[in-house]
Amino acid sequence: MIAGSWSVMLAAGCLAGAISLVQPRLDDARELASWAARPAVLPFAWAAQRAAMHSGNSDEVFARAQQLLDLLPTWTDGHAVFAGQFALDGGDLAQTGPERSAAAHRRLQIALAWLENARRQAGRREIELLEQMAFLPDIAVAREPGLAALLPAGGTAAMADHYLAIAEQLGAGPVVRENRTFLAVQYCRGLLDAGDRRGALAVLGAAIVRSADVRDRDLATEWSAHLTLVQQHLLGEPTDLSAVFADLRFEPLFPYLR
Amino acid sequence: MSRRATRHPAIFTLQRCLRTAALPALGAAVVAFTLAMWTEPMVASAAAATGARAPWLSLPIFVCAFSCVVTTVLFWPLLAARRPGSDWLRRLQRGPLHGCGAALSGALLASLLVCAPLCTVYASALGAPSIARTHTLVPAPAEPLLSAKRPHLHFALAAPLLGNELRLRPLASLPEGPLRASRVRVMADGAPLAAATAEFDQTGQIVRIPFASRTISALELVLEDGTVPLFFPTGSVELIGAGEQSGLANGLFLALLAQIPLFVALAFACLAGAVAALPTVLAVAVGVLFVMTVGGEGPLTAALQGRLQGHWLLTTSVFRQCVPSLLLGSTAMIGAMMLRRRSRR
Numbered sequence: 233m234i235a236g237s238w239s240v241m242l243a244a245g246c247l248a249g250a251i252s253l254v255q256p257r258l259d260d261a262r263e264l265a266s267w268a269a270r271p272a273v274l275p276f277a278w279a280a281q282r283a284a285m286h287s288g289n290s291d292e293v294f295a296r297a298q299q300l301l302d303l304l305p306t307w308t309d310g311h312a313v314f315a316g317q318f319a320l321d322g323g324d325l326a327q328t329g330p331e332r333s334a335a336a337h338r339r340l341q342i343a344l345a346w347l348e349n350a351r352r353q354a355g356r357r358e359i360e361l362l363e364q365m366a367f368l369p370d371i372a373v374a375r376e377p378g379l380a381a382l383l384p385a386g387g388t389a390a391m392a393d394h395y396l397a398i399a400e401q402l403g404a405g406p407v408v409r410e411n412r413t414f415l416a417v418q419y420c421r422g423l424l425d426a427g428d429r430r431g432a433l434a435v436l437g438a439a440i441v442r443s444a445d446v447r448d449r450d451l452a453t454e455w456s457a458h459l460t461l462v463q464q465h466l467l468g469e470p471t472d473l474s475a476v477f478a479d480l481r482f483e484p485l486f487p488y489l490r
Numbered sequence: 491m492s493r494r495a496t497r498h499p500a501i502f503t504l505q506r507c508l509r510t511a512a513l514p515a516l517g518a519a520v521v522a523f524t525l526a527m528w529t530e531p532m533v534a535s536a537a538a539a540t541g542a543r544a545p546w547l548s549l550p551i552f553v554c555a556f557s558c559v560v561t562t563v564l565f566w567p568l569l570a571a572r573r574p575g576s577d578w579l580r581r582l583q584r585g586p587l588h589g590c591g592a593a594l595s596g597a598l599l600a601s602l603l604v605c606a607p608l609c610t611v612y613a614s615a616l617g618a619p620s621i622a623r624t625h626t627l628v629p630a631p632a633e634p635l636l637s638a639k640r641p642h643l644h645f646a647l648a649a650p651l652l653g654n655e656l657r658l659r660p661l662a663s664l665p666e667g668p669l670r671a672s673r674v675r676v677m678a679d680g681a682p683l684a685a686a687t688a689e690f691d692q693t694g695q696i697v698r699i700p701f702a703s704r705t706i707s708a709l710e711l712v713l714e715d716g717t718v719p720l721f722f723p724t725g726s727v728e729l730i731g732a733g734e735q736s737g738l739a740n741g742l743f744l745a746l747l748a749q750i751p752l753f754v755a756l757a758f759a760c761l762a763g764a765v766a767a768l769p770t771v772l773a774v775a776v777g778v779l780f781v782m783t784v785g786g787e788g789p790l791t792a793a794l795q796g797r798l799q800g801h802w803l804l805t806t807s808v809f810r811q812c813v814p815s816l817l818l819g820s821t822a823m824i825g826a827m828m829l830r831r832r833s834r835r
Contacts, residue, residue: 272784276784276786280786289696294532299529468668469668
């Protein structure tokens with residue numbers, strides 16, 4: 233009995249010592265809780281996410297995605313795809329004109345705010361997340377042209393600059409601006425996986441425009457031509473994709489091009 | 491109540507389950523509500539996303555059912571083989587289930603009493619609407635494909651329905667030419683339902699068409715333009731009823747539906763208990779309960795979501811979802827009776 237009490241006291245002392253040495257933060261506790269809950273909850277969270285996509289509205293799908301990604305905070309591709317889907321949602325048929333643009337603006341703001349929040353836990357993938365955030369306003373405006381008038385001074389370019397400047401400060405260097413167009417393939421794959429062909433087309437359109445940022449003109453021309461071929465294929469136009477299949481940078485999209 | 495009635499196994503189990511399940515369920519509700527508020531999602535309209543709060547409603551219901559299952563299996567000796575006191579009880583309880591059925595009823599009643607406030611008051615606190623509307627899934631025609639070759643689709647309703655909103659969510663196929671979103675006009679009983687057309691170019695898009703309340707007996711979808719073929723299987727066309735039903739009654743019906751996982755879990759405990767010892771019976775019952783609540787099998791998950799989204803649950807489609815679980819539980823009970831009769835010989 234006495235030995236048992238001593239053991240408990242010793243264990244409590246060790247625990248207190250460990251806590252004082254490590255000085256855990258609230259985020260650590262959250263990460264530990266999410267780590268413990270993940271195996272039991274994740275399969276059902278995915279099932280609920282799929283069910284919401286089949287029977288819920290865009291708000292519910294995004295809310296479910298947030299629950300899912302709370303368990304996977306470092307999965308930046310997932311964050312970018314779900315935020316993109318929400319921001320690019322077609323909206324309500326009953327809404328027209330300014331009301332529709334305002335709704336699209338609100339969705340874009342929410343998606344960017346959520347991604348901003350996800351940056352804290354993105355770790356070494358923070359720069360990639362920032363590049364995807366820089367992409368989002370361009371795509372949203374391509375999808376909902378009325379949105380351009382509601383953006384702050386400088387429009388999508390200023391918003392993209394803001395995120396890219398942060399990425400540069402984080403050590404990505406000036407190359408981060410050129411990289412944006414090359415991220416489109418992975419982003420596009422994520423949207424196609426989620427069944428969002430329209431979103432994928434918007435990403436490709438924006439990436440073709442952004443290929444102008446690439447300083448190596450030959451590379452930019454080739455990249456832009458391949459992106460255009462993929463875009464034409466997704467639009468249902470008869471296209472010869474042999475050049476795209478020869479370019480391994482497009483490998484993530486191959487299942488959707490065959 | 492007579493002294494004989496108060497000494498019935500159902501009453502004993504009811505009291506025991508109420509004592510053990512009420513506080514943990516209340517605690518789980520407090521924790522779940524706190525977590526729901528703490529992890530409030532960032533969305534455009536919180537009211538539109540109440541369905542996503544279903545996990546926070548299912549948590550206390552699961553805790554309540556878990557407590558009732560464990561309490562009942564531990565309390566009634568004949569729910570597991572070779573328990574102390576089981577021989578005495580077997581002589582006293584002469585029925586085909588030796589009182590297991592009564593214990594099961596007591597547990598279900600206790601769980602219903604705990605779940606009723608959870609499904610009404612607590613669900614409202616989570617954002618469940620105070621009124622509910624009937625959501626009728628319009629049955630699909632034999633060939634539910636809308637394309638340039640077949641630009642008309644007719645949907646006949648089983649009975650005329652008074653509605654004020656239609657929701658369309660088709661599955662989109664690959665375009666039959668350069669991509670052009672398909673524009674669909676909706677006609678109800680021969681007249682256009684809305685001035686605007688619905689546009690679809692990919693799967694997952696939902697279009698809501700609100701209209702002034704009217705009775706509808708047939709719907710027709712007409713493809714006006716576009717190259718994307720659209721499939722409209724059952725479930726892709728939903729008519730929302732104009733009548734308002736009580737949210738409280740909806741909550742009480744949900745409480746009733748929440749007993750189905752507990753019933754199936756205890757029925758399986760009853761079956762396993764005819765031959766297996768306590769640890770096995772507990773594992774079987776808790777496993778079944780987990781699959782039917784957290785795992786999302788059975789009608790409860792859809793019902794929880796429906797309650798939070800304001801869908802009226804007292805409909806034939808919800809009842810149809812319950813039938814397999816009820817049949818499974820009843821079969822397990824019949825199997826338990828037969829096994830026990832054989833072991834008595």
